[in-house]
Amino acid sequence: MGPRTDPSALRWLVGAELGRYRREALLTLTELSTRTGIGKPKLGHMETGRYQQFPEDIATVLRACGADQPAIDRLTALAGRSDAKTWWAPWAAVLPDWFKTYVGLEGLADGAFVFESMVIPGLLQTEEYAQALTLGTGFVRPDHAERFVSFRQTRARRLTDDDPLTLHAVIGEAALRLRVNGDETRRAQLRHLATMSELPNVTVQVLRPEDGPHAATPLGKFVLLDFAQVRPIAYTEVLDGATYVQDPDSVRTYSFVADNLRQVALSPAESRALIRELAGAA
Known part of the structure; x- marks a missing residue:
């Protein structure tokens, strides 16, 4: 797929x-x-x-x-492209309406740049980490948590499909140190993150406080989605919704921020080494 x-x-x-x-x-x-x-x-x-x-x-x-x-x-x-059924339809009842548009767009994208300062990006989460994070944040109802985790795991397979999504993730060091359901869950998550970073279509960089100021300081999480047939868009989340940035000049600003984050963060090799070090010390 x-x-x-x-x-x-x-x-x-x-x-x-x-x-x-x-x-x-x-x-x-x-x-x-x-x-x-x-x-x-x-x-x-x-x-x-x-x-x-x-x-x-x-x-x-x-x-x-x-x-x-x-x-x-x-x-x-x-x-003219259409399917009889939306791919995320089996999980429609557990997804907030504002999030459905995003996962639909992500499923159509060829590439994504993701900046997350506090948690591991959803596409790179293990099942145990995703479940603990879902229950801990209250993002979905407790009785929907298991179904939502199932959705996240299916969504994550986009990285290993026959025609996989190209993902570049810059992750704040705080996300690597966040305690989620105990040391073993965190350790397994970090090992998984290091393994995923070895895929040819996945790049992971870690942004540390000692790396200095960066252009994303006032932004928090954001995503840039690239498509083969249309121009890119940017996506940001608020407490109970999302903003989609389509204006070309504004999208270019987000692209500038993404380039700045790539330059400021540790290199992919240095980032993988740090992730593995923290996994062993967890």
Whole structure:
């Protein structure tokens, strides 16, 4: 299994691109409606992914915005992809609504950069660590915890699929030292993290306090998702929701922060050595 299709996430991605092209053409929805003959409410729903985006409508909108034929072909082909069932559907009852969009987008992505300062990123967690963290944070209801952990483990297989996700994770040293369900759980998690960092598609760097200030200091956790057919997006979490950053200039700012973190953090080899050292001392 490679990238996992989610029809709602596909519509979201296509809609985000349509909105970008319209804004780059300096058109309002009213002006675009006049040019295309497509009603303004329908255009709005197309941009938010709430409306079925038919290839002919997508092509009409993109031509009105001055897009070239490769861009039209790319987006109409993306909109044509669909599965009978969303890959995370078996766990729909245990996932917060705001998180469903993210996991759908992650399943479609080709690459991801993740910065986590306090916990190990979800894609790199062991089952025991994930279960203890889920129960300890109250992220989901206690009676849903086991099902949520099952979802996390299935999600993590994206790193070892036939067409795996390319992941670059920068993790704060505090996450490596966080006590989660006792020493053995932490030790096993660190061993797993070191093993995963050896995969050709996974890069792990550790950011220590002594490495000095960095550009992510005011941000906390964030993710950059890269796609083969659309432009990248950034994602950040708040207490009970998420923010998706689509504006190209803002996404470039997050990319700058990611580059800064790569430079400031320990190298992948040094990071793996530190993780193994902490695993032995746990």
